[in-house]
Amino acid sequence: MIFILQIEIDEDKCIACGNCYDICPKAAKIWKIGKVAKILDLRYCHVCTLCAMECPVDCIKIIREPPKY
Numbered sequence: 001m002i003f004i005l006q007i008e009i010d011e012d013k014c015i016a017c018g019n020c021y022d023i024c025p026k027a028a029k030i031w032k033i034g035k036v037a038k039i040l041d042l043r044y045c046h047v048c049t050l051c052a053m054e055c056p057v058d059c060i061k062i063i064r065e066p067p068k069y
């Protein structure tokens with residue numbers, strides 16, 4: 001079954017520390033750190049959840065939903 005993946009970043013909480021980028025195995029394809037962290041392309045994400053675990057302000061939410069038929 002293919003799950004729908006979303007990563008939500010609470011931009012009000014993000015402090016642009018770059019931890020999510022540093023820990024992510026595919027960071028260059030997935031993350032861009034500017035004033036806040038942004039997702040570029042989730043096709044490369046293998047849902048290891050390391051980014052969410054390393055975020056010091058707990059502002060990354062990984063959502064996996066089964067498709068709605």
Ligand code: SF4
Nearest residue numbers: 024045046048049051
């Ligand atoms: S879940 Fe893993 S692969 Fe996906 S963005 Fe986070 S650290 Fe990168």
Ligand code: SF4
Nearest residue numbers: 014015017018020055
């Ligand atoms: S780890 Fe969290 S606070 Fe740091 S840049 Fe990433 S989303 Fe923002």
